Amino acid sequence: MRPFVGTEALAAGTVNRYQLATRYTSMHRNVYMPRDVEPTANDRAVAAWLWSGRQATAAGLSAAALHGCKWIDPRLPAELIHTSRHRTTGIVLHSDRLADDEFCRLRSIGVTTPARTAFDLGRKPGLTEAVIRIDALVQATGLKPADMALLADRHAGARGIRQLRRAMALADDGAESPQETRTRLVLTAAGLRPTHTQIEVFDPFGSFVGRLDMGWRQYLVGVEYDGIQHWTDPAQRTRDVDRVAELEALGWRIVRVSSDMLRRRPHVVVDRTLAALRVAGFHPPSVKTIANSR
Structure with a gap:
Protein backbone atom coordinates (compact mmCIF):
# COMPACT_ATOMS: atom_id res chain seq x y z
CA MET A 1 0.00 0.00 0.00
CA ARG A 2 1.42 3.35 -1.02
CA PRO A 3 0.38 6.76 0.36
CA PHE A 4 -3.27 6.93 1.36
CA VAL A 5 -5.68 9.20 3.18
CA GLY A 6 -6.22 7.90 6.70
CA THR A 7 -9.87 8.86 7.11
CA GLU A 8 -10.72 7.31 3.74
CA ALA A 9 -9.01 4.02 4.67
CA LEU A 10 -10.84 3.94 8.01
CA ALA A 11 -14.19 4.57 6.35
CA ALA A 12 -13.53 1.84 3.79
CA GLY A 13 -12.52 -0.61 6.50
CA THR A 14 -9.13 -1.38 4.95
CA VAL A 15 -7.44 -0.41 8.24
CA ASN A 16 -8.63 0.15 11.80
CA ARG A 17 -7.42 2.82 14.19
CA TYR A 18 -5.03 0.50 15.97
CA GLN A 19 -3.43 -0.58 12.70
CA LEU A 20 -3.22 3.01 11.51
CA ALA A 21 -1.41 3.99 14.69
CA THR A 22 0.98 1.02 14.84
CA ARG A 23 1.64 -0.13 11.28
CA TYR A 24 1.68 3.14 9.40
CA THR A 25 3.56 6.41 9.63
CA SER A 26 2.14 9.86 9.02
CA MET A 27 3.79 11.62 6.07
CA HIS A 28 1.53 14.66 6.30
CA ARG A 29 -1.70 15.43 8.10
CA ASN A 30 -4.07 12.51 7.43
CA VAL A 31 -1.71 10.97 4.85
CA TYR A 32 0.00 7.68 5.70
CA MET A 33 2.39 5.03 4.44
CA PRO A 34 3.46 1.63 5.81
CA ARG A 35 6.19 2.00 8.45
CA ASP A 36 8.43 -0.61 6.84
CA VAL A 37 8.43 1.05 3.39
CA GLU A 38 11.03 3.68 2.53
CA PRO A 39 9.23 6.41 0.54
CA THR A 40 10.42 7.09 -3.00
CA ALA A 41 10.32 10.45 -4.75
CA ASN A 42 7.14 9.20 -6.43
CA ASP A 43 5.60 8.37 -3.04
CA ARG A 44 6.45 11.83 -1.72
CA ALA A 45 4.80 13.40 -4.75
CA VAL A 46 1.61 11.37 -4.31
CA ALA A 47 1.53 12.00 -0.56
CA ALA A 48 1.89 15.75 -1.07
CA TRP A 49 -0.90 15.74 -3.65
CA LEU A 50 -3.19 13.85 -1.25
CA TRP A 51 -2.30 16.34 1.51
CA SER A 52 -3.54 19.13 -0.78
CA GLY A 53 -6.95 17.49 -0.95
CA ARG A 54 -6.14 16.37 -4.49
CA GLN A 55 -6.27 20.01 -5.55
CA ALA A 56 -2.62 20.88 -6.19
CA THR A 57 -0.45 20.30 -9.25
CA ALA A 58 2.77 18.35 -8.77
CA ALA A 59 5.71 20.38 -10.07
CA GLY A 60 9.49 20.37 -10.27
CA LEU A 61 11.09 17.20 -8.93
CA SER A 62 7.70 15.75 -7.95
CA ALA A 63 6.44 16.16 -11.50
CA ALA A 64 9.64 14.60 -12.82
CA ALA A 65 9.17 11.61 -10.51
CA LEU A 66 5.58 11.12 -11.64
CA HIS A 67 6.69 11.33 -15.27
CA GLY A 68 9.01 8.40 -14.58
CA CYS A 69 12.39 10.08 -14.11
CA LYS A 70 15.08 8.11 -12.33
CA TRP A 71 17.84 9.33 -10.04
CA ILE A 72 15.69 11.71 -7.97
CA ASP A 73 16.85 11.85 -4.36
CA PRO A 74 13.87 10.55 -2.32
CA ARG A 75 14.99 12.62 0.68
CA LEU A 76 14.22 15.90 -1.11
CA PRO A 77 10.88 17.57 -0.37
CA ALA A 78 7.92 17.25 -2.68
CA GLU A 79 6.95 20.24 -4.82
CA LEU A 80 3.46 21.49 -5.51
CA ILE A 81 1.84 24.42 -7.26
CA HIS A 82 -0.95 25.27 -4.85
CA THR A 83 -2.84 28.29 -3.59
CA SER A 84 -2.89 27.09 0.03
CA ARG A 85 -1.21 29.31 2.61
CA HIS A 86 -0.87 26.38 5.00
CA ARG A 87 2.69 25.09 5.11
CA THR A 88 3.85 21.63 6.09
CA THR A 89 7.21 19.97 6.52
CA GLY A 90 8.44 18.10 3.47
CA ILE A 91 6.53 20.06 0.84
CA VAL A 92 7.68 23.13 -1.09
CA LEU A 93 4.73 25.21 -2.30
CA HIS A 94 4.88 27.35 -5.43
CA SER A 95 2.32 29.94 -6.46
CA ASP A 96 3.01 29.92 -10.20
CA ARG A 97 0.17 30.31 -12.66
CA LEU A 98 0.08 27.67 -15.37
CA ALA A 99 -1.22 28.03 -18.90
CA ASP A 100 -3.71 25.40 -20.05
CA ASP A 101 -1.00 23.56 -22.00
CA GLU A 102 1.41 23.50 -19.05
CA PHE A 103 -0.33 20.88 -16.91
CA CYS A 104 -1.93 17.50 -17.44
CA ARG A 105 -3.10 14.47 -15.45
CA LEU A 106 -1.23 11.27 -14.78
CA ARG A 107 -3.29 8.56 -13.08
CA SER A 108 -5.71 11.30 -11.99
CA ILE A 109 -2.93 13.39 -10.41
CA GLY A 110 -2.46 16.94 -11.63
CA VAL A 111 1.12 17.39 -12.84
CA THR A 112 3.05 19.89 -14.92
CA THR A 113 3.72 18.73 -18.48
CA PRO A 114 7.20 17.47 -19.38
CA ALA A 115 7.98 20.78 -21.08
CA ARG A 116 6.86 22.84 -18.08
CA THR A 117 8.70 20.47 -15.74
CA ALA A 118 11.91 20.96 -17.76
CA PHE A 119 11.32 24.72 -17.65
CA ASP A 120 11.14 24.61 -13.85
CA LEU A 121 14.00 22.18 -13.27
CA GLY A 122 16.31 23.89 -15.73
CA ARG A 123 16.11 27.17 -13.80
CA LEU A 143 10.37 15.49 -24.58
CA LYS A 144 11.41 17.40 -27.71
CA PRO A 145 13.75 20.42 -27.77
CA ALA A 146 11.10 22.46 -29.61
CA ASP A 147 8.63 21.98 -26.76
CA MET A 148 11.19 23.21 -24.22
CA ALA A 149 12.08 26.16 -26.44
CA LEU A 150 8.41 27.13 -26.68
CA LEU A 151 8.15 27.47 -22.89
CA ALA A 152 11.47 29.32 -22.66
CA ASP A 153 10.28 31.84 -25.25
CA ARG A 154 6.88 32.21 -23.60
CA HIS A 155 8.45 33.05 -20.24
CA ALA A 156 11.49 34.89 -21.57
CA GLY A 157 11.75 37.16 -18.52
CA ALA A 158 11.61 34.41 -15.90
CA ARG A 159 14.33 34.08 -13.29
CA GLY A 160 16.99 31.58 -14.32
CA ILE A 161 16.06 31.68 -18.01
CA ARG A 162 19.68 32.08 -19.13
CA GLN A 163 20.74 28.95 -17.31
CA LEU A 164 17.71 27.12 -18.70
CA ARG A 165 18.72 27.95 -22.26
CA ARG A 166 22.27 26.75 -21.59
CA ALA A 167 20.96 23.54 -20.02
CA MET A 168 18.68 22.94 -23.00
CA ALA A 169 21.60 23.36 -25.39
CA LEU A 170 23.68 20.89 -23.37
CA ALA A 171 20.95 18.29 -22.90
CA ASP A 172 21.04 14.95 -24.69
CA ASP A 173 18.42 12.24 -24.98
CA GLY A 174 21.06 9.50 -24.80
CA ALA A 175 22.20 9.96 -21.21
CA GLU A 176 21.15 6.99 -19.09
CA SER A 177 22.64 8.08 -15.75
CA PRO A 178 23.78 11.25 -13.98
CA GLN A 179 27.40 10.15 -14.33
CA GLU A 180 27.05 9.77 -18.08
CA THR A 181 25.76 13.33 -18.20
CA ARG A 182 28.66 14.55 -16.05
CA THR A 183 31.16 12.75 -18.29
CA ARG A 184 29.65 14.33 -21.38
CA LEU A 185 29.71 17.78 -19.76
CA VAL A 186 33.39 17.44 -18.83
CA LEU A 187 34.23 16.66 -22.45
CA THR A 188 31.94 19.40 -23.75
CA ALA A 189 33.52 22.00 -21.46
CA ALA A 190 36.89 21.09 -22.97
CA GLY A 191 35.58 21.52 -26.52
CA LEU A 192 35.13 17.78 -27.11
CA ARG A 193 31.38 17.30 -27.10
CA PRO A 194 30.66 13.73 -28.30
CA THR A 195 28.82 13.59 -31.61
CA HIS A 196 26.78 10.53 -30.63
CA THR A 197 25.39 8.91 -27.50
CA GLN A 198 24.28 5.29 -26.95
CA ILE A 199 26.24 4.03 -29.97
CA GLU A 200 25.29 0.49 -30.98
CA VAL A 201 28.17 -1.51 -32.43
CA PHE A 202 27.76 -4.61 -34.61
CA ASP A 203 30.34 -6.95 -36.08
CA PRO A 204 30.67 -7.52 -39.87
CA PHE A 205 28.10 -10.33 -39.63
CA GLY A 206 25.48 -8.11 -38.02
CA SER A 207 25.81 -9.50 -34.51
CA PHE A 208 25.44 -7.01 -31.68
CA VAL A 209 28.73 -6.40 -29.87
CA GLY A 210 27.88 -3.64 -27.45
CA ARG A 211 26.54 -0.16 -26.84
CA LEU A 212 28.81 2.73 -25.97
CA ASP A 213 27.73 5.58 -23.72
CA MET A 214 29.05 8.25 -26.06
CA GLY A 215 31.70 8.95 -28.64
CA TRP A 216 32.58 9.72 -32.22
CA ARG A 217 31.26 7.05 -34.52
CA GLN A 218 33.14 8.34 -37.56
CA TYR A 219 36.47 8.06 -35.72
CA LEU A 220 35.65 4.85 -33.83
CA VAL A 221 36.32 6.46 -30.46
CA GLY A 222 34.02 5.64 -27.57
CA VAL A 223 33.83 6.90 -23.98
CA GLU A 224 32.31 4.70 -21.28
CA TYR A 225 31.45 5.61 -17.70
CA ASP A 226 31.93 2.52 -15.55
CA GLY A 227 30.01 2.39 -12.28
CA ILE A 228 31.47 0.66 -9.26
CA GLN A 229 30.08 -2.75 -10.26
CA HIS A 230 32.35 -2.67 -13.31
CA TRP A 231 35.36 -2.59 -11.00
CA THR A 232 34.25 -4.71 -8.04
CA ASP A 233 32.07 -7.46 -9.57
CA PRO A 234 34.36 -10.19 -11.00
CA ALA A 235 31.72 -11.47 -13.43
CA GLN A 236 31.00 -7.96 -14.72
CA ARG A 237 34.72 -7.29 -14.95
CA THR A 238 35.19 -10.39 -17.11
CA ARG A 239 32.33 -9.37 -19.40
CA ASP A 240 33.83 -5.89 -19.73
CA VAL A 241 37.25 -7.24 -20.66
CA ASP A 242 35.76 -9.50 -23.34
CA ARG A 243 33.53 -6.74 -24.66
CA VAL A 244 36.34 -4.19 -24.91
CA ALA A 245 38.51 -6.75 -26.68
CA GLU A 246 35.75 -7.31 -29.25
CA LEU A 247 35.30 -3.58 -29.76
CA GLU A 248 39.05 -3.02 -30.17
CA ALA A 249 39.19 -5.86 -32.68
CA LEU A 250 36.67 -3.89 -34.73
CA GLY A 251 38.92 -0.81 -34.62
CA TRP A 252 37.33 1.04 -31.73
CA ARG A 253 39.38 2.94 -29.14
CA ILE A 254 37.63 2.95 -25.77
CA VAL A 255 38.21 5.50 -23.00
CA ARG A 256 36.92 4.16 -19.69
CA VAL A 257 35.95 6.61 -16.96
CA SER A 258 35.68 5.82 -13.24
CA SER A 259 33.88 7.80 -10.56
CA ASP A 260 37.20 8.85 -8.97
CA MET A 261 38.51 10.06 -12.33
CA LEU A 262 35.36 12.02 -13.02
CA ARG A 263 35.26 13.58 -9.56
CA ARG A 264 38.93 14.27 -8.89
CA ARG A 265 40.80 13.99 -12.18
CA PRO A 266 38.53 15.22 -15.00
CA HIS A 267 41.60 16.39 -16.95
CA VAL A 268 42.52 12.72 -17.38
CA VAL A 269 39.19 12.06 -19.07
CA VAL A 270 39.90 14.88 -21.50
CA ASP A 271 43.53 13.95 -22.09
CA ARG A 272 42.78 10.31 -22.82
CA THR A 273 39.86 11.13 -25.09
CA LEU A 274 41.89 13.71 -26.98
CA ALA A 275 44.76 11.24 -27.41
CA ALA A 276 42.39 8.60 -28.80
CA LEU A 277 40.85 11.09 -31.22
CA ARG A 278 44.24 12.28 -32.46
CA VAL A 279 45.38 8.72 -33.13
CA ALA A 280 42.16 8.22 -35.07
CA GLY A 281 42.93 11.26 -37.20
CA PHE A 282 40.74 13.90 -35.60
CA HIS A 283 42.45 17.09 -34.47
CA PRO A 284 40.02 19.49 -32.73
CA PRO A 285 40.74 23.16 -33.51
CA SER A 286 40.91 24.04 -29.80
CA VAL A 287 40.73 22.12 -26.55
CA LYS A 288 40.39 23.83 -23.19
CA THR A 289 42.43 22.72 -20.22
CA ILE A 290 40.35 21.09 -17.47
CA ALA A 291 41.73 21.76 -14.01
CA ASN A 292 42.27 18.91 -11.59
CA SER A 293 39.42 18.76 -9.04
CA ARG A 294 40.38 19.19 -5.42
Missing part, protein backbone atom coordinates in the same frame (compact mmCIF):
# COMPACT_ATOMS: atom_id res chain seq x y z
CA LYS A 124 17.04 25.74 -10.41
CA PRO A 125 20.56 26.91 -9.42
CA GLY A 126 23.35 24.67 -10.68
CA LEU A 127 23.91 24.12 -14.39
CA THR A 128 25.24 20.57 -14.14
CA GLU A 129 22.32 19.43 -11.99
CA ALA A 130 19.90 21.17 -14.36
CA VAL A 131 21.31 19.27 -17.35
CA ILE A 132 21.20 15.98 -15.44
CA ARG A 133 17.53 16.51 -14.61
CA ILE A 134 16.58 17.56 -18.13
CA ASP A 135 18.47 14.57 -19.57
CA ALA A 136 16.50 12.25 -17.27
CA LEU A 137 13.21 13.93 -18.19
CA VAL A 138 13.93 13.62 -21.91
CA GLN A 139 14.83 9.94 -21.40
CA ALA A 140 11.61 9.26 -19.50
CA THR A 141 9.14 11.19 -21.64
CA GLY A 142 10.59 11.73 -25.11
Whole structure:
Protein backbone atom coordinates (compact mmCIF):
# COMPACT_ATOMS: atom_id res chain seq x y z
CA MET A 1 0.00 0.00 0.00
CA ARG A 2 1.42 3.35 -1.02
CA PRO A 3 0.38 6.76 0.36
CA PHE A 4 -3.27 6.93 1.36
CA VAL A 5 -5.68 9.20 3.18
CA GLY A 6 -6.22 7.90 6.70
CA THR A 7 -9.87 8.86 7.11
CA GLU A 8 -10.72 7.31 3.74
CA ALA A 9 -9.01 4.02 4.67
CA LEU A 10 -10.84 3.94 8.01
CA ALA A 11 -14.19 4.57 6.35
CA ALA A 12 -13.53 1.84 3.79
CA GLY A 13 -12.52 -0.61 6.50
CA THR A 14 -9.13 -1.38 4.95
CA VAL A 15 -7.44 -0.41 8.24
CA ASN A 16 -8.63 0.15 11.80
CA ARG A 17 -7.42 2.82 14.19
CA TYR A 18 -5.03 0.50 15.97
CA GLN A 19 -3.43 -0.58 12.70
CA LEU A 20 -3.22 3.01 11.51
CA ALA A 21 -1.41 3.99 14.69
CA THR A 22 0.98 1.02 14.84
CA ARG A 23 1.64 -0.13 11.28
CA TYR A 24 1.68 3.14 9.40
CA THR A 25 3.56 6.41 9.63
CA SER A 26 2.14 9.86 9.02
CA MET A 27 3.79 11.62 6.07
CA HIS A 28 1.53 14.66 6.30
CA ARG A 29 -1.70 15.43 8.10
CA ASN A 30 -4.07 12.51 7.43
CA VAL A 31 -1.71 10.97 4.85
CA TYR A 32 0.00 7.68 5.70
CA MET A 33 2.39 5.03 4.44
CA PRO A 34 3.46 1.63 5.81
CA ARG A 35 6.19 2.00 8.45
CA ASP A 36 8.43 -0.61 6.84
CA VAL A 37 8.43 1.05 3.39
CA GLU A 38 11.03 3.68 2.53
CA PRO A 39 9.23 6.41 0.54
CA THR A 40 10.42 7.09 -3.00
CA ALA A 41 10.32 10.45 -4.75
CA ASN A 42 7.14 9.20 -6.43
CA ASP A 43 5.60 8.37 -3.04
CA ARG A 44 6.45 11.83 -1.72
CA ALA A 45 4.80 13.40 -4.75
CA VAL A 46 1.61 11.37 -4.31
CA ALA A 47 1.53 12.00 -0.56
CA ALA A 48 1.89 15.75 -1.07
CA TRP A 49 -0.90 15.74 -3.65
CA LEU A 50 -3.19 13.85 -1.25
CA TRP A 51 -2.30 16.34 1.51
CA SER A 52 -3.54 19.13 -0.78
CA GLY A 53 -6.95 17.49 -0.95
CA ARG A 54 -6.14 16.37 -4.49
CA GLN A 55 -6.27 20.01 -5.55
CA ALA A 56 -2.62 20.88 -6.19
CA THR A 57 -0.45 20.30 -9.25
CA ALA A 58 2.77 18.35 -8.77
CA ALA A 59 5.71 20.38 -10.07
CA GLY A 60 9.49 20.37 -10.27
CA LEU A 61 11.09 17.20 -8.93
CA SER A 62 7.70 15.75 -7.95
CA ALA A 63 6.44 16.16 -11.50
CA ALA A 64 9.64 14.60 -12.82
CA ALA A 65 9.17 11.61 -10.51
CA LEU A 66 5.58 11.12 -11.64
CA HIS A 67 6.69 11.33 -15.27
CA GLY A 68 9.01 8.40 -14.58
CA CYS A 69 12.39 10.08 -14.11
CA LYS A 70 15.08 8.11 -12.33
CA TRP A 71 17.84 9.33 -10.04
CA ILE A 72 15.69 11.71 -7.97
CA ASP A 73 16.85 11.85 -4.36
CA PRO A 74 13.87 10.55 -2.32
CA ARG A 75 14.99 12.62 0.68
CA LEU A 76 14.22 15.90 -1.11
CA PRO A 77 10.88 17.57 -0.37
CA ALA A 78 7.92 17.25 -2.68
CA GLU A 79 6.95 20.24 -4.82
CA LEU A 80 3.46 21.49 -5.51
CA ILE A 81 1.84 24.42 -7.26
CA HIS A 82 -0.95 25.27 -4.85
CA THR A 83 -2.84 28.29 -3.59
CA SER A 84 -2.89 27.09 0.03
CA ARG A 85 -1.21 29.31 2.61
CA HIS A 86 -0.87 26.38 5.00
CA ARG A 87 2.69 25.09 5.11
CA THR A 88 3.85 21.63 6.09
CA THR A 89 7.21 19.97 6.52
CA GLY A 90 8.44 18.10 3.47
CA ILE A 91 6.53 20.06 0.84
CA VAL A 92 7.68 23.13 -1.09
CA LEU A 93 4.73 25.21 -2.30
CA HIS A 94 4.88 27.35 -5.43
CA SER A 95 2.32 29.94 -6.46
CA ASP A 96 3.01 29.92 -10.20
CA ARG A 97 0.17 30.31 -12.66
CA LEU A 98 0.08 27.67 -15.37
CA ALA A 99 -1.22 28.03 -18.90
CA ASP A 100 -3.71 25.40 -20.05
CA ASP A 101 -1.00 23.56 -22.00
CA GLU A 102 1.41 23.50 -19.05
CA PHE A 103 -0.33 20.88 -16.91
CA CYS A 104 -1.93 17.50 -17.44
CA ARG A 105 -3.10 14.47 -15.45
CA LEU A 106 -1.23 11.27 -14.78
CA ARG A 107 -3.29 8.56 -13.08
CA SER A 108 -5.71 11.30 -11.99
CA ILE A 109 -2.93 13.39 -10.41
CA GLY A 110 -2.46 16.94 -11.63
CA VAL A 111 1.12 17.39 -12.84
CA THR A 112 3.05 19.89 -14.92
CA THR A 113 3.72 18.73 -18.48
CA PRO A 114 7.20 17.47 -19.38
CA ALA A 115 7.98 20.78 -21.08
CA ARG A 116 6.86 22.84 -18.08
CA THR A 117 8.70 20.47 -15.74
CA ALA A 118 11.91 20.96 -17.76
CA PHE A 119 11.32 24.72 -17.65
CA ASP A 120 11.14 24.61 -13.85
CA LEU A 121 14.00 22.18 -13.27
CA GLY A 122 16.31 23.89 -15.73
CA ARG A 123 16.11 27.17 -13.80
CA LYS A 124 17.04 25.74 -10.41
CA PRO A 125 20.56 26.91 -9.42
CA GLY A 126 23.35 24.67 -10.68
CA LEU A 127 23.91 24.12 -14.39
CA THR A 128 25.24 20.57 -14.14
CA GLU A 129 22.32 19.43 -11.99
CA ALA A 130 19.90 21.17 -14.36
CA VAL A 131 21.31 19.27 -17.35
CA ILE A 132 21.20 15.98 -15.44
CA ARG A 133 17.53 16.51 -14.61
CA ILE A 134 16.58 17.56 -18.13
CA ASP A 135 18.47 14.57 -19.57
CA ALA A 136 16.50 12.25 -17.27
CA LEU A 137 13.21 13.93 -18.19
CA VAL A 138 13.93 13.62 -21.91
CA GLN A 139 14.83 9.94 -21.40
CA ALA A 140 11.61 9.26 -19.50
CA THR A 141 9.14 11.19 -21.64
CA GLY A 142 10.59 11.73 -25.11
CA LEU A 143 10.37 15.49 -24.58
CA LYS A 144 11.41 17.40 -27.71
CA PRO A 145 13.75 20.42 -27.77
CA ALA A 146 11.10 22.46 -29.61
CA ASP A 147 8.63 21.98 -26.76
CA MET A 148 11.19 23.21 -24.22
CA ALA A 149 12.08 26.16 -26.44
CA LEU A 150 8.41 27.13 -26.68
CA LEU A 151 8.15 27.47 -22.89
CA ALA A 152 11.47 29.32 -22.66
CA ASP A 153 10.28 31.84 -25.25
CA ARG A 154 6.88 32.21 -23.60
CA HIS A 155 8.45 33.05 -20.24
CA ALA A 156 11.49 34.89 -21.57
CA GLY A 157 11.75 37.16 -18.52
CA ALA A 158 11.61 34.41 -15.90
CA ARG A 159 14.33 34.08 -13.29
CA GLY A 160 16.99 31.58 -14.32
CA ILE A 161 16.06 31.68 -18.01
CA ARG A 162 19.68 32.08 -19.13
CA GLN A 163 20.74 28.95 -17.31
CA LEU A 164 17.71 27.12 -18.70
CA ARG A 165 18.72 27.95 -22.26
CA ARG A 166 22.27 26.75 -21.59
CA ALA A 167 20.96 23.54 -20.02
CA MET A 168 18.68 22.94 -23.00
CA ALA A 169 21.60 23.36 -25.39
CA LEU A 170 23.68 20.89 -23.37
CA ALA A 171 20.95 18.29 -22.90
CA ASP A 172 21.04 14.95 -24.69
CA ASP A 173 18.42 12.24 -24.98
CA GLY A 174 21.06 9.50 -24.80
CA ALA A 175 22.20 9.96 -21.21
CA GLU A 176 21.15 6.99 -19.09
CA SER A 177 22.64 8.08 -15.75
CA PRO A 178 23.78 11.25 -13.98
CA GLN A 179 27.40 10.15 -14.33
CA GLU A 180 27.05 9.77 -18.08
CA THR A 181 25.76 13.33 -18.20
CA ARG A 182 28.66 14.55 -16.05
CA THR A 183 31.16 12.75 -18.29
CA ARG A 184 29.65 14.33 -21.38
CA LEU A 185 29.71 17.78 -19.76
CA VAL A 186 33.39 17.44 -18.83
CA LEU A 187 34.23 16.66 -22.45
CA THR A 188 31.94 19.40 -23.75
CA ALA A 189 33.52 22.00 -21.46
CA ALA A 190 36.89 21.09 -22.97
CA GLY A 191 35.58 21.52 -26.52
CA LEU A 192 35.13 17.78 -27.11
CA ARG A 193 31.38 17.30 -27.10
CA PRO A 194 30.66 13.73 -28.30
CA THR A 195 28.82 13.59 -31.61
CA HIS A 196 26.78 10.53 -30.63
CA THR A 197 25.39 8.91 -27.50
CA GLN A 198 24.28 5.29 -26.95
CA ILE A 199 26.24 4.03 -29.97
CA GLU A 200 25.29 0.49 -30.98
CA VAL A 201 28.17 -1.51 -32.43
CA PHE A 202 27.76 -4.61 -34.61
CA ASP A 203 30.34 -6.95 -36.08
CA PRO A 204 30.67 -7.52 -39.87
CA PHE A 205 28.10 -10.33 -39.63
CA GLY A 206 25.48 -8.11 -38.02
CA SER A 207 25.81 -9.50 -34.51
CA PHE A 208 25.44 -7.01 -31.68
CA VAL A 209 28.73 -6.40 -29.87
CA GLY A 210 27.88 -3.64 -27.45
CA ARG A 211 26.54 -0.16 -26.84
CA LEU A 212 28.81 2.73 -25.97
CA ASP A 213 27.73 5.58 -23.72
CA MET A 214 29.05 8.25 -26.06
CA GLY A 215 31.70 8.95 -28.64
CA TRP A 216 32.58 9.72 -32.22
CA ARG A 217 31.26 7.05 -34.52
CA GLN A 218 33.14 8.34 -37.56
CA TYR A 219 36.47 8.06 -35.72
CA LEU A 220 35.65 4.85 -33.83
CA VAL A 221 36.32 6.46 -30.46
CA GLY A 222 34.02 5.64 -27.57
CA VAL A 223 33.83 6.90 -23.98
CA GLU A 224 32.31 4.70 -21.28
CA TYR A 225 31.45 5.61 -17.70
CA ASP A 226 31.93 2.52 -15.55
CA GLY A 227 30.01 2.39 -12.28
CA ILE A 228 31.47 0.66 -9.26
CA GLN A 229 30.08 -2.75 -10.26
CA HIS A 230 32.35 -2.67 -13.31
CA TRP A 231 35.36 -2.59 -11.00
CA THR A 232 34.25 -4.71 -8.04
CA ASP A 233 32.07 -7.46 -9.57
CA PRO A 234 34.36 -10.19 -11.00
CA ALA A 235 31.72 -11.47 -13.43
CA GLN A 236 31.00 -7.96 -14.72
CA ARG A 237 34.72 -7.29 -14.95
CA THR A 238 35.19 -10.39 -17.11
CA ARG A 239 32.33 -9.37 -19.40
CA ASP A 240 33.83 -5.89 -19.73
CA VAL A 241 37.25 -7.24 -20.66
CA ASP A 242 35.76 -9.50 -23.34
CA ARG A 243 33.53 -6.74 -24.66
CA VAL A 244 36.34 -4.19 -24.91
CA ALA A 245 38.51 -6.75 -26.68
CA GLU A 246 35.75 -7.31 -29.25
CA LEU A 247 35.30 -3.58 -29.76
CA GLU A 248 39.05 -3.02 -30.17
CA ALA A 249 39.19 -5.86 -32.68
CA LEU A 250 36.67 -3.89 -34.73
CA GLY A 251 38.92 -0.81 -34.62
CA TRP A 252 37.33 1.04 -31.73
CA ARG A 253 39.38 2.94 -29.14
CA ILE A 254 37.63 2.95 -25.77
CA VAL A 255 38.21 5.50 -23.00
CA ARG A 256 36.92 4.16 -19.69
CA VAL A 257 35.95 6.61 -16.96
CA SER A 258 35.68 5.82 -13.24
CA SER A 259 33.88 7.80 -10.56
CA ASP A 260 37.20 8.85 -8.97
CA MET A 261 38.51 10.06 -12.33
CA LEU A 262 35.36 12.02 -13.02
CA ARG A 263 35.26 13.58 -9.56
CA ARG A 264 38.93 14.27 -8.89
CA ARG A 265 40.80 13.99 -12.18
CA PRO A 266 38.53 15.22 -15.00
CA HIS A 267 41.60 16.39 -16.95
CA VAL A 268 42.52 12.72 -17.38
CA VAL A 269 39.19 12.06 -19.07
CA VAL A 270 39.90 14.88 -21.50
CA ASP A 271 43.53 13.95 -22.09
CA ARG A 272 42.78 10.31 -22.82
CA THR A 273 39.86 11.13 -25.09
CA LEU A 274 41.89 13.71 -26.98
CA ALA A 275 44.76 11.24 -27.41
CA ALA A 276 42.39 8.60 -28.80
CA LEU A 277 40.85 11.09 -31.22
CA ARG A 278 44.24 12.28 -32.46
CA VAL A 279 45.38 8.72 -33.13
CA ALA A 280 42.16 8.22 -35.07
CA GLY A 281 42.93 11.26 -37.20
CA PHE A 282 40.74 13.90 -35.60
CA HIS A 283 42.45 17.09 -34.47
CA PRO A 284 40.02 19.49 -32.73
CA PRO A 285 40.74 23.16 -33.51
CA SER A 286 40.91 24.04 -29.80
CA VAL A 287 40.73 22.12 -26.55
CA LYS A 288 40.39 23.83 -23.19
CA THR A 289 42.43 22.72 -20.22
CA ILE A 290 40.35 21.09 -17.47
CA ALA A 291 41.73 21.76 -14.01
CA ASN A 292 42.27 18.91 -11.59
CA SER A 293 39.42 18.76 -9.04
CA ARG A 294 40.38 19.19 -5.42
